[in-house]
Amino acid sequence: MIEVDSLVKRYAGVTAVDGISFKVDKGEIIGFLGKNGAGKSTTMKILSSFFPPTSGSARVAGFDCVTESMEVRRRVGYMPERVPIYEDMRVEEYLRYRAKLKGVAWRGRERAVNEAILAAGLKEVRRKLVGSLSKGYRQRAGLADAIVHKPELLILDEPTAGLDPGQIRQVRDLIKQLGTQTTLLLSTHILSEVELTASRILLIHRGRLVASGSPGSLVGGSRSNRRFLIEIRGGGVLAEAMFRGMPGVLKVDWIQGEEWQGYRLETGYETDPRVDLAHFAHDNGWDLRELREERETLEDLFVRITKTDEAGPQVTVTPEPAAPAAEPPAAPAGDPA
Amino acid sequence: MNFFVQARREFTAFFYSPMAYIIATFYLLFTGFTFWILLKNEANANAMRSLLSFLGFIHVIFIPMVTMRLLAEERKSGTLEMLVTAPISDVEIALAKFFGALSFTVLMMAPTLLYTWAVHKVGGHPDHGLTGASYTGLLLISAAYVSIGLFISSLTANQIVAAILTFVVLFTFYFLLGFVAGSAAALPFNEKVDWPAVVNYVHFGSRLQAFGKGIVDTRDVVYFLSVVALGLFLTVKSLESRRWR
Numbered sequence: 001m002i003e004v005d006s007l008v009k010r011y012a013g014v015t016a017v018d019g020i021s022f023k024v025d026k027g028e029i030i031g032f033l034g035k036n037g038a039g040k041s042t043t044m045k046i047l048s049s050f051f052p053p054t055s056g057s058a059r060v061a062g063f064d065c066v067t068e069s070m071e072v073r074r075r076v077g078y079m080p081e082r083v084p085i086y087e088d089m090r091v092e093e094y095l096r097y098r099a100k101l102k103g104v105a106w107r108g109r110e111r112a113v114n115e116a117i118l119a120a121g122l123k124e125v126r127r128k129l130v131g132s133l134s135k136g137y138r139q140r141a142g143l144a145d146a147i148v149h150k151p152e153l154l155i156l157d158e159p160t161a162g163l164d165p166g167q168i169r170q171v172r173d174l175i176k177q178l179g180t181q182t183t184l185l186l187s188t189h190i191l192s193e194v195e196l197t198a199s200r201i202l203l204i205h206r207g208r209l210v211a212s213g214s215p216g217s218l219v220g221g222s223r224s225n226r227r228f229l230i231e232i233r234g235g236g237v238l239a240e241a242m243f244r245g246m247p248g249v250l251k252v253d254w255i256q257g258e259e260w261q262g263y264r265l266e267t268g269y270e271t272d273p274r275v276d277l278a279h280f281a282h283d284n285g286w287d288l289r290e291l292r293e294e295r296e297t298l299e300d301l302f303v304r305i306t307k308t309d310e311a312g313p314q315v316t317v318t319p320e321p322a323a324p325a326a327e328p329p330a331a332p333a334g335d336p337a
Numbered sequence: 338m339n340f341f342v343q344a345r346r347e348f349t350a351f352f353y354s355p356m357a358y359i360i361a362t363f364y365l366l367f368t369g370f371t372f373w374i375l376l377k378n379e380a381n382a383n384a385m386r387s388l389l390s391f392l393g394f395i396h397v398i399f400i401p402m403v404t405m406r407l408l409a410e411e412r413k414s415g416t417l418e419m420l421v422t423a424p425i426s427d428v429e430i431a432l433a434k435f436f437g438a439l440s441f442t443v444l445m446m447a448p449t450l451l452y453t454w455a456v457h458k459v460g461g462h463p464d465h466g467l468t469g470a471s472y473t474g475l476l477l478i479s480a481a482y483v484s485i486g487l488f489i490s491s492l493t494a495n496q497i498v499a500a501i502l503t504f505v506v507l508f509t510f511y512f513l514l515g516f517v518a519g520s521a522a523a524l525p526f527n528e529k530v531d532w533p534a535v536v537n538y539v540h541f542g543s544r545l546q547a548f549g550k551g552i553v554d555t556r557d558v559v560y561f562l563s564v565v566a567l568g569l570f571l572t573v574k575s576l577e578s579r580r581w582r
Contacts, residue, residue, distance in 0.1 A: 045418075049422060051580050070424050073422055073424040076422070078419075078422050080418050082415045084414050084415030084416040084417075085416065085419070086416055087414070088350060088353035088354060089353070101339055101423045101424070101425060145419070
């Protein structure tokens, strides 16, 4: 559905997108992650044919975004970050106009508009002026516009930005539902949202693709060290020394408390010392309150990768090979749609 | 096809905001008052002719207000992004906006045709051929104004800036160039180039005069249509500039 090959976009000397390559298959829900200014919106603008890339190519449904832009535009439903809508029109009037503009035939137009209104939950505000809508409804009006011509690819740039938690949930449910019907590319920096909705995540940092894979494989699958936390009463320095001596343990941090002492152990990725730790505690007569593995969340990964601002853009996390690859442009899974 | 969809949106958009009604009201007040003065002071056919040159100037003031929002507003609110990512070409967008604004201008002008009837009513014998030629000229010059205004509106996200800049350009072409041509001595004398003629050639005001005499000169028609084409061309280039900026 989407083929992006070494995409570069420079504006006025600033490189916003710096050689991104990826492929998206039909029916996938892709979460585009990255800090503000990472290049998400720019990539999305290229895919929606707003402007062409400086170099590299982008294809949607087999059509080039530059040379066959009209074909691409007919197939893409795009919602920009600011959700710009003509504020002086009524919701259904606006959708009717957009449907016409996007070439929805006269016969099915009224139905298409009604379906979009229903799908986006705009029924109660369909006669209202867009300018008078609340932020949540406005966002949904933008979504309704994006889906009114039944696009093959939906591109949503931060669809939940600025919404309250209830509205976020509603929009998220709507997105999930839409994801069953079309291919979806959405950007966000709300990580939990991506974990819940996306089938694959593309993490972009400073214009480069630094990680790609399913939410599970990204956080669980990386062959990095594992971390465990144990909390006991009555171990003290002795416990610390004993943990250090355990096979496979690389590092021990003692989190000193008044009564309960915490120890954070770091091991190689193939070691799981939990059973041994429990035995230790039992054998030495320490009270054991907590023992768990600290899994890296998507947020930790995000922070770890994007925090290296000074180090330059060359920080690459290589996920499990199961995931369609990150850069350099290795062959991603799936056939070109 | 999409041109018509967008042109309709552009035309109806005028009526969504009170701005259009305010502009149209003041326009009719101005022209009506002027006509009344002219009618009191001049012979009937003359009144129509003087009204024409007055309208040519009145449009210099009013058309910037009609065109200022065309693209500046879209740029400011970001709706331009929605428009150019829809399956509509930049040429269609420029044409739709041009004809939308021109239609509104024509609608705004239409009631002034009643003045002819008014001349008739007070016992005059308005020359219909002259009136027809005058309105043809007025339509052409308005089209040129709208096209220039559209282009200037595409350059900025600020409607006020667009309006003022358009006014300055139109004022220059309609008025100032007339002064310059009139005071030929002020122009650099050159045996090869007849500067007063050149200035007169591009001066909107003198281009309009023939129409006021009932003459529809193809040179004038072609001139105004060329200005329209130039404005539209520059607007399309300005829209396309997002691609290489």
